[in-house]
Amino acid sequence: VAGSMKWARLEKHSVETLREFIDRMEGSSSQQQGRQRQEQQGQEGPLYVHDISLPKYLPGLLPSLAIPRYFAHDYLQRTPGADSGMAGMGLYAGSWPTLFVGPRGSQSALHVDTVQTHFWMVLMQGRKRWVFFEPADIPRLYPSWRRGQLDPSFPPLEELLLTTATATAAQQQQEGQQGQSPESKGQNEGENEGQHDGEAKGCRCRYPLARTARRYEVTLEAGEVLFVPAGVPHFVENLEDTVAVAGNFVDGANLGRVVEEMRLMGLRDPTVEAFRRTFARLHFDDEDEDAG
16 A cells, blocks of 8 residues: 555455455456445555465465475474464464465565565465565665664655656656657757766666665566565565465574564564564574484
């Protein structure tokens, strides 16, 4: 939702069954009714079943799923008491895997996953566009912590990628088409082209540093698996109706950052602190896990 201060600019909308949502997404008449309801309620963009915990809300699907072996060494799932319901254990260990069902055009804004966890996704249906940035370039993406969370929010991706040259080219072209002879129009276009090149080099756009951030794009196809390392800013757009299963996880590569993030979060959330105390005392041996 434009202007949202929530994580990834996603707002809670309504409660309905998964079957109702899928029927509405697949049916053209129902989909139209859904768009009309969104407009009436002031919502922007399609509704999105995003990151719904299967253990908590759809446990009947779990026997049909197997975690990819590359991510099965997750320290969260190997934490003693993860399945017991004791204080703090279910906060992270019992949340994944999760379900994503998104109609074409739905998206999650540029964000960094919380608690410095890694992320994996298996796409079962459709196509997703992913945009990534180097973690070291986060300061160039104009991060904001106004939400009061440790993970930052960012301006909309389309605004970050908009340079002065891009923004002014359309305006100059429109102005040039009004009341000019072909000769003067061609001359002005040549002058404007040089001006745009100069502006692009100096970039006096709203977010000039963003164009220097290292960016990578990939289209995830059905049947493919994606891995997002901890701390990587990413944007996701559903190019088609999609169904995916995913999860966040911890291993030796990000354990230290996760524990430190939990320590800071635990200063105001006793539940997080309860989990962190147990989690930080454990010793995980990846070699033993791989051997098993």
